[in-house]
Amino acid sequence: MPELPEVETLRRQLAPELVNRRVLDAWGYLPPKFDQAPAAVGARFGAVQRLGKYLVAELSGGRELVLHLGMTGKLSVPTTSQWAPGPYTRAWWQLDDGRTLVFDDTRRFGRLAVVDAGDYTGLPTLAALGPDPFDPDLDGEVLWRALRRSSARVKTQLLSQRPIAGVGNIYADEALWRCGVHPASRSVTRAQASALLDALRAVLAAGISHGGTTLRDYRTLEGTSGENQDHLDCYGRAGHACARCASLLRSRVYDGRTSTFCPTCQRQRPAR
DNA sequence: GTTGCGTCCTGGACGC
């Protein structure tokens, strides 16, 4: 399940492979999620950016190729002559250097779009995306104000991508555990918001430095696994001892998403 | 406008 660290790892590997390459041909799976791939034919790739969990590749002509990997999306750039589409290939772009950018996605939760640069009206989550966690203008006060606008559970807000971009279930659980905030809390103090931001930055930076978290599907551009799964303190560890207080971590579903937390370290704050 | 639930989708785990 690619989150910010996994997408950033891919972006760093993908950017030098794509910049200045022209798209000779392309194919996309059935509509509506993948069929815009051929709209990039004839364009030349520019810079590759990351917006939250989205990869945004500049295209000549003032357009962009937007990719979201969903849960099981994978990118690779094999040599065209040595590659053939697999059963889960959802899109490909043949490049002018004899290679092909390939988007495989088993569960089809990913998506792609070719849009006018900056026009994300067809991608509502991207259009309403919050600030990047590493944005220097983002501080605890800004995050606190953003979280304060809603009475939804703090973890649900994080997953919505609106208060802050790029956080998914793994890093949300890790950060909330690290700063001692209960995932079902419907309000946080200024101090908690500040601690949450510090925790998010720490777990996301660790994720990037470990090449991402591979629980099952995620692979780097070269097909290798990340190593951050060996450094998780909370996510997926229900029934194990909390590394801080030795209480047993618990798992519970809030708003349809499984959360793992420590019932001792992460006390739920009453709704305001 | 906000909140929360259902849906999409398929491989893997698990129970019988």
Place this chain on the structure above:
DNA sequence: TGCGTCCAGGACGCAA
């Protein structure tokens, strides 16, 4: 061994 059921979760649509 084989079958059926459940679970995982990001984005989005929709009802309340």
